[in-house]
Amino acid sequence: MSAVIEGHHDDHHHHGPAKGISRWLFTTNHKDIGSLYLWFSFIMLFIGGAMAMVIRAELFEPGSQIVSPEFYNQMVTNHGLIMVFGVIMPAFVGFANWLVPMQIGAPDMALPRLNNLSFWILPAAFGVLIATFFMEGGAPNFGWTFYAPLSTEYAPPTVTYFIFAVHIMGASSIMGSINVITTILNMRAPGMTLMKMPLFVWTWLITAYLLIAVMPVLAGAVTMMLMDIHFGTSFFKAGGGGDPVLFQHVFWFFGHPEVYIMILPAFGIVSHIIETFSRKPIFGYESMVYAIASIALLSFVVWAHHMFTVGMPIAGELFFMYSTMLIAIPTGVKVFNWLSTMFKGSLTFETPMLFAIAFVALFTIGGLSGIMLAIAPADFQYHDTYFVVAHFHYVLVPGALFSIIAGVYYWLPKWTGYMYDEFMGKTHFWLSFVSVNLTFFPMHFVGLAGMPRRIPDYAMQFADYNMIVSVGAFLFGLSQLLFLYVVLKAIFYGKKATGQVWEGAKGLEWTLDSPPAYHTFETPPNLESGEAKA
């Protein structure tokens, strides 16, 4: 450790990666750590996806066929937890690690050793979470929102491990965000002012701020649970003067900004892809920045729209209804800007662009069902039905996940130096596009007709749609195996990529070789010409 420093500091900038496993265990390189995050997220996608497959297999027909209701609850819970904390968030952190230093012309992340720690906490946390399946009482079974008293008085004993796993997961997110925010604020190349930063960097600056603001509140929520379960306090017990609804307030104060944490970086990725394949600079750069900032600020004052049916004073219902609807305005600005960027552009439809366009269309469907849910009186009908499941899966799967897939196709040649197979990529796209709609669109109908979520059985009249949904889900699951194949094929058998990769791509990362050297921008690039603007 300390031996590394002595006498080495003059030449250590120039040597390449260490050999073997120690490269990945001890690395302080933002590119290595970015790859670790992305592969971790990919593996978790298949674990969380397998759980989704179990859920859809059980719901293929009405009645109880494959798993017990108890195990079904564990599947629903861990599917949600893994997809949110183990797939979407780490994938975006992976993108941030790879791209933020290269896009702002920095030699690495600001605090490289902390960066490594942030990553390696995740396998520990999720290892414990998955290990709870094999412990007495089974894995957490109270839904990914872990409402009290389900998660306190009626929880399995493994909830204690769950609580501490969430604690270190939160620590990982906070450390990672401190690193990103410090890198962006302190390490930009001379000449790159804030309003010249690429949009992906902007979205991560604001995402990191949101993470630092709300992950500690989640830590507070699970700490209150721990105290209520084991130390006799009464935060969530009405008998002692507390209130189970308090849990929902604290949780959603974290949870709603969390929703935007999972979508803001997606906005950044999609903005880059759309401008590249439209061969036009993004329309309304400044309004994009202000829209991201407004969405982030509004996210702190809308949390109780998740709780319209729990019982709130009418003034509260109205406040949260209107503030939620306000979010449609900056989001609409973004969709408008993406469309305007494409308008009269020289469009080509490579795989990243296909996923990005699908993102714009399908995320908007999720956004519109969000406005329906924001209407408090209507929400009394929609609440806890499959309509809600359809809504948030539309923003998270063809929303966040599609942006991640689009970003992987877009930057994979830059990261690995090899081009993916365009035909296979497009096949992957069309399979995913069809199956994702087959999976989630019918959920709107069964939801409006009254099918409740989180129940392993349903009434006969929902049978046809559920069978369609399950078929779509299996197809979507298989399509992602194709994605894995395309990525591996590119890495091992792909054609050599050029540094520029895409004709229309602008930004500092495209001025580097593909793959970039192990250490890049050891001296900051000169940006006085203003070329680096997104």
Add this chain to the structure above:
Amino acid sequence: MSSESSYYVPDSSKLPIFMAFGLLLFVLGAGGTINDLGKESSNSYLLLMASFAVIWGVMFVWFSNVISENNQKLYSDQLNRSFVHGMAWFIFSEVMFFFAFFLALGYVRLFAVPWLGGDGEKGITNILWPAFESAWPVMETPDNENFPGAYKNMNIPGISKLHTWLPFWNTLCLVTSSGTIALAESALKKGNRTSFKSWMVVTISLGFIFVFLQGLEYYEAYAHMGLTLGAGIYGTTFFLLTGFHGFHVCLGAIILTIMTIRGFNGAFSKHDHFGLAAGSWYWHFVDVVWILLVLVVYVF
């Protein structure tokens, strides 16, 4: 290129993965220990102890490395600014952690307890415990058999009896110590090391007096006031808010003790003393939280 002008990117390091391993042990140890509370035979606490050893050990080596790298002049001004940003955002995250507990206290006092007493549009909750009268502090809980309320509370007893009220002395200690650490810092910047070291000793003494008085207050609460963690929502919010604050004071006092020891060993110069400055910001932060806490927990 010279290390003066370039950003120091450390070579690969074994420290982070050991820290992650320590945290894994912590999750398993803490989870096991708490789940086995009250059981006769449990070895999970050994895992918890091991995790503390690993975590503290790694922190010691990690900070030593950073100090020695700094002494080798590997760090540029830009890198030192990264540390400033990092510490500032870390303190912001701590503020938000306390925010969760203040939010809980506010919600309980403004909504949950009055509603349980029959107020407002949620007055139906009063059906469960019709005898419950809402008041703050909640001395008699709705379900007083399972959550026996305290028979005395911690509220301010009036100006004339202020000297008998521990939180008054606690406030005095903490506010004074915030001033003394500022004096220590400014003495260091002027190069007056004797004065710097003396003010540091005064600061950490005040910090430990605070922790001692807080312990005394908890003893009083448990022994003579019936005020416990199980005493309903008043005890719950009282202990969690003051407890987490006290925990942060302990942490701050440990940090400052280490800084003082380093000061006695000749560390820190007029212009290069980030470790001390960061510790001092942290100390001001626990001070500000305490003032808010006194207002909403003890006074109003």
